[in-house]
Structure formats: C-alpha cells, structure tokens
Amino acid sequence: MKKRLFSGIQPSGEVHIGNYLGAIKNWVGMIDQYDCIFCIVDYHAITIEYDPKEMQNRIIKAAAVNIAAGLDPDKCTLFVQSHVPEHTELAWILNSVTPVGHLERMTQFKDKAKQHRDNINTGLFTYPVLQAADILVYKGEAVPVGEDQVQHIELAREIARKFNQRYGETFPDPQEILSNAPRIMGLDGKTKMSKSRDNYISLVESPESIWKKLSTAVTDENRKRRTDPGNPDICNLFALHKFYSGSEQIERINRACRIAEIGCIECKKTLSENIVSDLAPMREKYEQLIKDKNFIIDILHKGAKKCKSMAETTMSEVKKRMGLV
Secondary structure, rough: OOOOEEEEEOOOOOOOOOHHHHHHHHHHOOOOOOOOEEOHHHHHHHOOOOOHHHHHHHHHHHHHHHOOOOOOOOOOEEEEHHHHHHHHHHHHHHHOOHHHHHHHHHHHHHHHHHHOHHHHHHHHHHHHHHHHHHHHHOOOOOOEEEEHHHHHHHHHHHHHHHHHHHOOOOOOEEEEEEOOOOOEEEOOOEEEOOOOOOOOOOOOOOOHHHHHHHHHHOOOOOOOOOOOOOOOHHHHHHHHHHHHHHHHHHHHHHHHOOOOOOOOHHHHHHHHHHHHHHHHHHHHHHHHOOOOOHOOOOOOOOHHHHHHHHHHHHHHHHHHHHHOO
C-alpha cells in the first residue's frame, strides 16, 4: 500500500510562485507515489486577524489555484479543515500529552508573536498541536515541508510517541519530506516571498502586473549604473531565472551581467517573459475553474466526506484506548 501523505494549504487567497516552487510543484510530483491528502487549513488561518466576509472566497480561490497548479482531485484528496471536526477534537486530546515547554521552544510562535504583537492569542501558541492533529488523525506518515516547518513535524512525532507510550500504539511517526527548492525570496530581496509583505508574484497574475512588479524589483544593489558590472550570485532575480529561464539564457545572463554587457532592465524583461509563459496554462485553467464555484465546492465536499470517514475511524480507536468509549 502507498504511504499516506498529508499537507496543509493556507487559504490566503493568493498563491504565489514561492508557494509553487517551494511546495506545490513537489506535491504534484508526489501524487502518484503516495496516498495524498491536501487540506485547506482555515482553522490555522483564523489565528491572525482577517475579514470573515472574505474567508469563503479565499478558500475557493485557494482550491481553484491549487487544482490549476496540478493537484488533480481525481488523484488526490482536497478538502477544508473545518469540514472535519475530528481535527479539533483530536487536537484537544493531544494537548493533554504535549508539554508546555515544547511549545515555548517553537521558533515560529516567537516569530508570529513579533509579527502580530496586538493579537498574541492561544491559538498561535497551540498551532503546532492542531498541526499534529491534522496529520495524525489520518495517520499520516509523510509530510512535505520547508525547513521552517521541520521543528513542527519533530514536535508532531514527539506528541505521537507520548500518546503511544501512555495509551498504547496508535499513531505512526510522521516524517518530513524536505523540498528540493531553496527558500524563495521576495521581490524586495530581503525577506521570504509573502503576500503579507507584498513582495510576491501570484500564480494567476496578469502579464502586465508581473512586469510592473519585476520592473521595480531589487537586484544587485551594488550596481548603481548600467555600466557597472554586476554579481548574479547576490542578485535575487537571478535565482528566479534558474527556475524560469533556459540553460542558454542563464549562462548568457550570468556572463553578460558580470561584464555589464546587459543591464538589469533587459534581465528583468527576459525573466518576465519566461514567467508569463510558464504561468499561462495555470492562469487559463484557474480562470475556467473560478467561473464554476459550485464545481469547486463539490470537490471540497467530496474530499471532506472521504476524510471524515477516515478521521472517525481514528477517533474511535483513540477514545477506546483512552477509556472514553
């Protein structure tokens, strides 16, 4: 039997090329190898302030973009976290075996607390426990993540082991699968690509908008004039060329930039054309999907029905082991 793979997708409404290169592209490549479950984690999303009127639209857009990017619902399961209440039920149970000290060491909580100083809520603190429940309620064995999430998967393993030690063998040890893609930096060249920092290119962005963003993107800041030689090794956009440009273009840019044979504008135009060309099929499919929201909703409901059946089986076993039946 195939190992079960689980991963969560934030309903940000805007899936960007950093999400795609760092995660979704790898997920698509794993669909045939694993029994894949992909969850739109709306409960995780409510730990920061948001507009309730926009949440449903964000969920539908996230589903549509991910399907357009290659998460074929005929080959994997896609659903919404809040449609399967066993996630939060198991999270409460796992809270009872999770030491507070383990949560206090989570670097993502510290980062989020700095980022959202006016809303440091308990949900941010216990976020990793719900994440563990997301995985363990389906007895997930493989979890594709970036390096910033490895600590959370290590904690999920520790929680699974503590439960097993106390109540009997129930959960597997979930193992992280690290992305091959490096951290995708934003167009500001300083921080990770992020919607909240407005330094991203969306998977469904128009060609005009892509060029507008790239035209002002940070490159080699040591290159003040067109005649100054540049250093592609420290240029954020050259890193994107490695994903979107052909080998001959990459070789030429790498050489020509160093001797000021080409300027940053030419380099940006080439990158813009290549990104537009690469994203065109996704954008076209997304625009078709988003016209029929009922089709997307039906996919999510079918996914939730399948996942709820699996989650109920797990919770029945958990409660029996705990003496709660």
